[in-house]
Amino acid sequence: MQSTKEQVLAYLLHHAGTFVTGQALADQLNLSRESIWKAIQALRQAGFQIQGQAAKGYCYQGTAQLAAPVIEHACRQFKGAITVLTTTPSTQDEAKNYLSRHTLTMPRVWLAEEQTAGYGRRGRTFYSPAQRGLYFSLACRLPQPLLHPGLLTTGIAEAVWTVLQQFYPQAALSLKWVNDVYCNGKKAVGILTETMMDLETQTAQTVVIGCGMNLTGDAFPADLTTKAGALGPGEKVDRNQLAAALLDAIIQRVGDYQTGAFLPAYRQYSLVLGKEVELRGHHETITGAAVAIDEHGALVVATPTGPRTVVSGEVVKVNVHSNK
Known part of the structure; x- marks a missing residue:
């Protein structure tokens, strides 16, 4: 059951960009005006930007924080559970720990504002500071047991690349085989795809897709400045909208990766072909x-x-x- 704060936020999200009076909120949600006012104050304290004007009411204008309700509202293809963590050692470990204790009945994603022990291929550290990136791991079932791992990994990389091109149209993005996204010749996105074995069927049908993105590059340690890049230094992108678009694209690609229809685009923007x-x-x-x-x-x-x-x-x- 949703709390009063969650109900008010959901209604404002559904009417984002328009003003809704306090009385209309109270009537629609069957709550008192005082409850509405308290919920609005609580949402503001939690970091949600809600403009208020006399006689016009309230208008949701966004948030700088990752917020599960906002991401869920923006998703079109992804229908699953969303967990947002302030900090965690690794979203990939969060996902795998969950799978070790539960049967996956729906797609689930873990996002974190900060990772203290994020990692990529071969266990290498992925620098994951707060407010400067997007870090998440998506666990889902494949439509059938994995036959061609290369198609899955390249397909997910191309899906991520396509979304990033939409959000960062001025960025020079390329794909380094097998699943890294580079910006201006430096690594800006790392993708880690790990399959989980079904003990009963002995098939790989559950996958955990980890994604770490450097959105701004103003805080790289000295040893990373020559090889790590950022997608949009100086640009402000709504991370909740970006997360929703990525989840939609990835979950769709998980369903159709076996067609290989994305390969021409993957080859076109390859960083390595001909090198x-x-x-x-x-x-x-x-x-x-x-x-x-x-x-x-x-x-x-x-x-x-x-x-x-x-x-x-x-x-x-x-x-x-x-x-x-």
Whole structure:
């Protein structure tokens, strides 16, 4: 059951951009005017910007904080549980800890204002300061057991890239195989896709998709300034709207990734195709020219001993001066 504050916020969100009188709120929600006034004050204290004008009423104008009700209201495709945390070691761990204790009956997402131990591929630290990024992990079921991991990871990366292009149209965004988004040649977004094994069926059908984004780059530690980038230094983007758009795009891609329809766009904006690369796999390092991304999302590298098709690994070096 929603609290009075939640009911008032939900109504104002539904009428965002327009004024609603206190009496109209009271009538619609079957509450007293005093309850409405107290709820408005509580929402303001919680960081919601609500303008009030005599005779006109109240108008919701946004919030700088991540807020589950605001994200939920903005979502069109994502229908699941949303948890917003002030701080956590890692949203990815939050998701995996939940899955270790519960059966996933609907998509769930954990977002955090700050991560104290955020991590990406190979357990590397992902710097996650408060108010300067967007950090979340989405747990959901795949429509059927995972057959082509490369399609899922490249598909999610392209879906994220597409949303970011809409919110940051002036940014020079590219995709580094397999699922990093770069801005002006520096890593701005890291995506970590981890599958969970179903013990009964022995299939990978639950996936946890972690996403860390640097929205502003004014607080990078000295050791990150040469390689970490930000999507929009100086730009102010509504993080709740961005989160909702990303959740919608990712959940839709989870449902259709097997078609591979996104691959032409992924290839077009690839940072590595046509470049000399060094790729680190599980047991070896491969050096050569990245010549193709195949129909399963794998990277084809031309090496001195012949072409190699790499399903998983990490491009650790890219010669940006080689021709594409």
